[in-house]
Amino acid sequence: METVSRSRCRTSRYFPWLSSPLGALGVGTAREPKRITPVTIQCMDSNDTVSCEQIGVLHKRFKQLSHNEDTLRREHFNAIHDLAWNPIRAQIIEAFFDRRNLIPPGEGSMEEIHLEEFLVVMSHFKPPSLSMTDEERDSVRREKLRFLFNMHDTDNDGTITLEEYRHVVEELLSRSGHIGKETAVSIADAAMLEVAGISMGHMEPDEFYEGITFEHFLKLLNSFEIEAKMNVRFLNMNASTVCY
């Protein structure tokens, strides 16, 4: 296992863009190797980036999911057994194919993704480092929320409309049987009203609330410590657990 990760490390040394975007802090790009920044190989044991080892692990997983092909397609995700139970599976899978989640963000969605895209999306979930300035924290926060927002904003018009929100809630409730469908709408509506109340404050009679914009979204989840919550412990993962 060790050797595998090492070799990945070397690879990423040759292709620095591979590791850099994982910092998800805007260094380098996934799509355009030209914009490589020479810095960026932070294979050391720092919490800041997805380390080489983690890349190795994720690469393994990638191979495993794609059955050793170069690209992942939706059906590969759909085949993940544990995911089958997840009520919002579709949204999450879609997020992996959404160009908006890449760095730099694009438009539309892809049919298949390469390792880089996979890693970039994954990097949204890396835990924040322990020593972060407020500004960094803020940007991490924005970034993570942006990811969430994109996930809900399915038509990419910059707002989460009521319909989209309902869809989200409906999916959330989809695991709980027939009640879900029925109530989802009312919950979503109530939530939407709340958003309108929070973000717009006073509305003139001829004003309309068009949907949750990103700014409103930020405001909405203001008290939500997303930078603390939206993490997956990649560091935890042991290469061996992934490979075998």
Added chain:
Amino acid sequence: MPALARLTALLLLLLVAGTGTGTGTADEDGKRGHDGGGGGGGYRVVQWEWTYVQTPYVIAVWLLVASVAKILFHLSQRFTTVVPESCLLILLGLALGGLVLLANEKQLYQLEPALFFLFLLPTIVGDAGYFMPARLFFDNLGAILTYAVAGTLWNAFGTGLALHAAKLMGLIDERVQAGLMDFLLFGALISAVDPVAVLAVFEEVHVNDMLFIIVFGESLLNDAVTVVLYKVYISFVEVGVENVQTADYFKGIASFLVVSVGGTLVGLVFAVLLSFITRFTKKVRIIEPLFVFLMVYLAYLTAELFSLSSILSMTFCGIGANKYVEANISQKSRTTVKYTMKTLASIAETLIFIFLGISAVDKSKWAWDTGLVACTLVFIFIFRAVGVVAQTWVLNRFRLVPLEKIDQVVMSYGGLRGAVAFALVVLLDGRRVKAKDYFVATTIVVVFFTVMFQGLTIKPLVKWLKVPRSTSRKPTINEEIHERAFDHILTAVEDIAGLQGYHHWRDKWEQFDKNYLSKLLLRKSVYRKSELWEAYQKINIRDAISLIDQGGNLTSARLSLPSMTSGASFPDASNVANYLRENGGGVCLDLQVIDNVPGGKVEEAMETHHVLAENLYKPRRRYQSHYSRHFMPAGEKERQDREVFQRNMRSRMETFKSGRHKRHKKERSVKKRRGSDAKDDAGDKPRRNISWQDKDPVVVPLGSDEDEDQGECSDAEKEEDVGITFVAVKPETPKQRPHSVAAAPTGDDTHLPWKGGGVLWPPPCVSLEATKVIPVDLQQAWNQSISSLESVSSPPLPPAPAEPIHPRVGALSRRTAPRPLSYTPPGSATGSSTGSATGSATGSPVSAPPPPPVSVRVPLEKEEGDEEEEDEMRPLMPSLRPPGAAAASSGRRRKPRVYLRSLVTAPPPVSEEPHQRERGPTQL
């Protein structure tokens, strides 16, 4: 302050007179009684039977003392914000003990270990376990376990060894005859953080939830370690160190596993039993609470019986059973359980601290050695701090939310020792442990120091360090939604990444719970309710309650309004509110609930803060007026019902928001009650809207979603509150009703029963839920209060004072001037769209089946945006067009607008002037 002091002094005197001297003379009296009976012969009219009633009498008097003491402490606001209650109680105990000692020469009362472990401790632990915020607890379980096990071991060994070293170095006096084992034993009992003390102190400090749960969880879970260490050392001391064999050490380790795992298992077994039992208590509601108490207590006793960790057992029994029990038992039982537990825990805590104080006075029990005391104080503090920092360093490598430096400081400083240590040290056998008296004295000092000094200073410290405090804010619907979405997202990402992390396992557990456990342990009627739905219900109901509660607040405003009909109705309103409040209860996993003894002043201060905050930057919301529910797809009428209810509640809440926090505390209980109610019949609630359109006074239709649910709903209702008659009845014609919902309220305006005179009607916007709780005889009052609410909020109406105002409408127009002329009496508007463009929605009058496509009329908007309005409105009409179609007319932005608008331009206010409703929340 002086008043308080005087009062306390007075109380003390009284008490001593009552208990101290009372008991002092009691024996003599008793004797005399006997003698007299023998010698004097004859019949005595009055007999002195002290010996007969002594025990219960003394207990009752003590409880009284404790309770009165609590009252007194909270007389002065400023005082209690600074000094924690536990300190005051200890001081009171000291004073009492001193007086008793003076009167008696001999200490009559002290903290008996048996009393403590069998009665006082379980009440506190039971309460803590049962109301433990489970999610928070398990999210931090890793950290809690680490601190509880590794931390306690480290403290125990460290303190013991260090004390021994100090002894060898001569820092501790020669008179303290203690060897290594004695010191280790002492270290073991003194090192455990005490749940009682932690609860008492932290509760008033209001640190953030995570910090609290870590410290508190540690104090609960370290019980196993303490018990084992204590027992192992005791046995070592008894057999003598030299006789201890290597095997014994391993036995010690094995016994740790047995004690902790065994205790936990016992607890879980009882949790399952309890949940299972409560599944079948439908017919015997009255003893439901008893089951809860008995089983939880039995879990404790059973663990004690097998000398397992009883605290662990009880805690896990509570945590495990809570979810299912709460869902199974009736609302009233929930309330009973909650209040009884809190009461018992509170009084037990009070007693413990008082007794601690009293016990300290008894000089015969302890011997002082400055060296030992000083060394112990220093060592436990140092080892605690070092242990916390070291463990946190390790933990932070694994934790998603790292524990910061200030957290560590608070955790180190919050390592309070308490009654458990004291009881354990008193239990020591003086013949075997020679230095027992010294240990007792040291323990007392340590306990007093940590509880009093650290307890006193921790609040300023927390403030100074700017430790994030807990907010009493309840999560909004959106936060609930995202919270849950989050769980799934993280699980999914872990799955995709091939990790088997925390989220993965939690998800697995939830599946297991859903598929098997819940099926086994939950009643059929409760099963299948989603959590999100419950949360939604809770919020809903919370809003409703706060709204209702608000009724009382409006009194003055109301008086100034000419439109109000009967001044007399107001008292009734508050009656209703009181009634609701008193019936409050239920459960909420929020940490706040554990605060059964919130330092009154703190609480108040926080509330004040909230009031200010709310008022300052969050003015009322006014999105209301833009609602129309017409765009709802036809055939989904039930949703509309729900929505109507939801919106009503929400908007009302918003309307009254500013006043809401004032009564936050009182409300809370009500909310909780309501909240938990949601669990029982979650899913039915919104359907219970009273449909305003129904004319027939006798039947209040419950909105029916599906027949099945409907059945369930009414079922749940019946099953829930036995003995109260409710007005709510199943809708007769569920099929017709739904239509009207959209526009209904307006049409009805004219006929509003409570206005018109048929007061028997529950007001439209009040959830049936709310009405339900009110016994029939209160219904009237209820209705009146509601209507008065309306009238308060609505300005005098020039055209027709007598005109019934829809309650929601009333709120809407509250700030507005008299009704504009364009106002159309609802009756006339009914069915016909006055301006077809605006589509006057004055929909379905009760009697007539409402026309399916309801148009909403927004009169004022007419002038400015008639055209636009029309365009937008059309899509809203359910059967006419899908919402999307609207977009066509006004370009890209139009579409989203339409949606919300449809949401916002809610139906009922139809008859009202739209622009005037600045604060339209009501109809929501």
